[in-house]
C-alpha cells in the first residue's frame with residue numbers, strides 16, 4: 001500500500017494523517033484533495049464505530065478503492081460523555097471549533113479540577129471493496145482546563161490537557177501531538193492489524 005484515501009473533509013485530521021503515514025512512506029489523500037465535490041456524508045450513527053464505518057464504506061463504494069474513515073471526538077466525564085459523537089456539531093451545525101470549546105467550558109463552569117477528566121477518542125474504519133470492514137479505536141486521557149491556550153492542533157486541543165501535562169494539546173508541536181494522540185494510537189493499531197494480516201502491500 002503506497003497510497004490511501006481518507007474519507008474526511010476536516011483539514012486538521014487530514015494534516016495529522018499525512019504526517020503520521022508519511023513517516024512510513026504511505027501517501028494520504030483526503031476528500032479535500034479530490035477534484036470532484038463529494039456530498040456531505042450524513043453521520044447517522046450513535047457510536048464512533050458506526051459513523052467511521054458509514055464514512056469509509058460510502059467513499060469506498062463510490063471509488064472502488066480502500067478507504068479509511070475517522071470518527072472522533074471528546075468525551076467529558078462530568079457531562080456524561082458529551083460532546084462524544086456530536087463533537088463537531090456540539091454548538092450547532094456550522095461546526096465552529098471556537099464555539100464548541102466555549103460551550104464545553106460553559107457547561108463545566110464551577111466543576112473542580114479533579115472532576116474535569118476527559119478523553120479524546122478516535123475510531124478508524126478501513127473499508128476495502130469485497131472485504132469485511134474493520135475498526136480500530138485509540139484514546140488519549142486527560143482533563144479540561146479553565147480557558148483556551150495554544151496555537152497548534154484543532155478542535156478542542158486548546159482546552160485539553162493530556163494526563164500529567166501542564167500544557168494544553170494546542171501547546172504541543174504537531175510532532176509531539178502525533179506521538180501521543182488518540183489518532184496516533186488508532187493508526188498504530190490499524191497498521192499492526194494490516195501487518196499481521198499481510199494486507200500492507
Ligand SMILES: O=c1[nH]c(=O)c2ncn([C@@H]3O[C@H](COP(=O)(O)OP(=O)(O)OP(=O)(O)O)[C@@H](O)[C@H]3O)c2[nH]1
Pocket residue numbers: 007008009010013043070071072073074087088097100120153154155156157158160181183
Ligand atoms: O481538539 C481536538 N483534537 C483532535 O485531535 C480531535 N479529533 C477530533 N476532534 C473533535 O471531534 C470532531 C470530529 O468530528 P467528526 O469525526 O465527525 O469529524 P468532522 O465532521 O470534523 O470531519 P469528517 O471526518 O466527518 O469529514 C472534530 O471536529 C473536533 O471537534 C478533535 N478535537
Ligand SMILES: [Mg+2]
Pocket residue numbers: 043088
Ligand atoms: Mg463529521
